Amino acid sequence: xxxxxxxxxxxxSSNSSAFSCSTPQExxxxxxxxxxxxxxxxxxxxxxxxxxxxxxxxxxxxxxxxMPEEGVKLTPRAQLLSTxxxxxxxxxxxREGVDKIRLTGGEPLIRPDVLDIIAELKKxxxxxxxxxxxxxxxxxxLLPKLREAGLDLINISLDSLVPAKFEFIxxxxxxxxxxxxxxxxxxxxxxxVKINCVVMRGLNEDExxxxxxxxxxxxxxxRFIEYMPFDxxxxxxxxxxxxxxxxDQIRQQWPSLERLQSGPADTAKTFKVPGFKGxxxxxxxxxxxxxxxxxxxxxxxxxxxxxxxFGNSEVSLRDxxxxxxxxxxxxxxxxxxxxxxxKQHAGMFSISQxxxxxxxxxxx
Numbered sequence: 001x002x003x004x005x006x007x008x009x010x011x012x013s014s015n016s017s018a019f020s021c022s023t024p025q026e027x028x029x030x031x032x033x034x035x036x037x038x039x040x041x042x043x044x045x046x047x048x049x050x051x052x053x054x055x056x057x058x059x060x061x062x063x064x065x066x067m068p069e070e071g072v073k074l075t076p077r078a079q080l081l082s083t084x085x086x087x088x089x090x091x092x093x094x095r096e097g098v099d100k101i102r103l104t105g106g107e108p109l110i111r112p113d114v115l116d117i118i119a120e121l122k123k124x125x126x127x128x129x130x131x132x133x134x135x136x137x138x139x140x141x142l143l144p145k146l147r148e149a150g151l152d153l154i155n156i157s158l159d160s161l162v163p164a165k166f167e168f169i170x171x172x173x174x175x176x177x178x179x180x181x182x183x184x185x186x187x188x189x190x191x192x193v194k195i196n197c198v199v200m201r202g203l204n205e206d207e208x209x210x211x212x213x214x215x216x217x218x219x220x221x222x223r224f225i226e227y228m229p230f231d232x233x234x235x236x237x238x239x240x241x242x243x244x245x246x247x248d249q250i251r252q253q254w255p256s257l258e259r260l261q262s263g264p265a266d267t268a269k270t271f272k273v274p275g276f277k278g279x280x281x282x283x284x285x286x287x288x289x290x291x292x293x294x295x296x297x298x299x300x301x302x303x304x305x306x307x308x309x310f311g312n313s314e315v316s317l318r319d320x321x322x323x324x325x326x327x328x329x330x331x332x333x334x335x336x337x338x339x340x341x342x343k344q345h346a347g348m349f350s351i352s353q354x355x356x357x358x359x360x361x362x363x364x
Contacts (some may be wrong), residue, residue: 037096039335042307044343046294050265051098053086054301055114056106061135062171063159065198065227069171075302083113085321087120089299090127092327092334098297100129102153106301109138115149122150129153133196137174139181147188154185155194155223160204161211169203182220192221192278199241200227208246209253215278223268223281243269243284250280265295285309291344305334307341 040048057074059067081089090101101121108114109132121130131153132146139146139156156178160166163175185193195214199205211222227240250271251257260270260279268281298306303318315337320330 037331039331040093040096040098040297040338042338042341044292044341046292046341047097048295048297048307048338049098050100050102050296051090051093052102052104052296052298053090054104054106054299055086055108055111055117056080057301058110059105059107059135060110060137060172061107061174063135063157063198064169064171064203065200079303079318080301081299081303081318083117085303085318086117088321089303089317090121091124092330093297094124094127096331097126099127100131101127102131102133102155104133107135107137108132109134109142115142115145118146118149118151131155133157134181135170135174136178136181138177140177140184143181143184143188153194154190155196156182156185157196157198158182159197159200161207161214165204165207169200182218186218186220191219193219194281195220195222196225197222198225198227199246201239201241205241205246208249212250212254212273212280215273215280216276218278220278221268221270221281222278223283225283226286228285240286242287243282244287246282247271265293297338305337307337313337313340 036047036049042048057072057080062069062071090098094101103114103117105111111117114132118130118132121127129152130150132151133155134157136156136158139154158166158178159169160175166175166178167173182193182195195211197204197211199208208224211224214220215222224243224246226243247257254273256274257280258272258274260272262268262270267285268283270279270281272279294308296309298309299317300306300314303316303321304314305317306314315333317330317333320333325333
């Protein structure tokens with residue numbers, strides 16, 4: 001059925017196969033090869049060119065919205081993807097049309113070989129962007145080498161500008177290390193440096209204006225993220241501050257706030273205070289989902305493919321890889337999973353009742 005479906009949507013050329021195992025260079029230059037893989041296109045026509053790979057389940061913080069207070073049971077090391085397996089899967093996805101890879105965790109920068117992984121990813125023809133999402137604790141020390149390895153984009157988590165509140169939210173010290181990392185990233189020319197802020201009622205929604213002010217003199221994009229439900233984070237609707245509520249509060253202070261044009265697959269609704277160097281973004285996963293333009297796939301640290309962050313169905317690419325499967329066999333499994341992707345997630349109240357991994361075990 002899958003072969004028939006793909007044949008109908010992407011018929012074979014008489015001169016070449018849409019599924020041939022040509023090199024990335026050949027795929028980029030051969031005009032007979034279709035520009036995007038059928039395996040990464042779902043039944044709603046969404047093309048998935050953005051892959052997020054979790055490098056580790058470990059983290060040196062214990063953020064309330066990400067990890068249960070009691071911690072999580074970590075996967076044994078032998079069951080996590082090895083470096084060669086990460087790169088094998090990355091090569092396969094890039095060959096099929098992925099042009100952006102984001103490395104996540106846990107905290108990806110605590111993985112000893114993160115620099116080697118980034119350097120190897122940068123060698124993949126067709127891959128335009130390698131990004132990292134980090135809590136910033138180790139970032140300042142590693143930044144010069146990350147830049148040298150070819151890291152293109154950085155997202156840094158920061159949920160409070162008040163040191164004591166920061167420590168309460170993340171259950172660890174380290175505020176000044178994160179601020180140092182932000183300054184270092186700006187100094188090294190990253191523009192914008194993206195700041196991820198999960199907004200939670202009763203914790204940090206009173207800092208919205210301070211975060212906006214933070215963008216005045218630095219090339220930052222502060223991204224306000226609606227609080228999302230995952231196992232163990234004690235989500236409830238009352239804690240969630242909606243995009244519209246945040247926007248209304250900010251507009252009271254800055255009525256001239258401008259909406260910026262977004263790309264078709266951008267997750268953030270972006271705004272700018274006129275005259276400010278940086279800008280704002282809102283990730284509205286709960287109140288105004290962007291499922292219709294979703295172009296993202298996720299691979300967890302233990303090698304499972306998740307086609308939707310809020311879906312609980314997963315396919316183990318690790319097991320298939322270790323069984324000695326060929327690239328084409330892997331692609332058929334990937335294509336079938338992508339083909340099962342739903343039109344949209346179940347909505348905030350249904351999501352809150354679903355069984356899913358804690359965020360730490362998915363990869364941010």
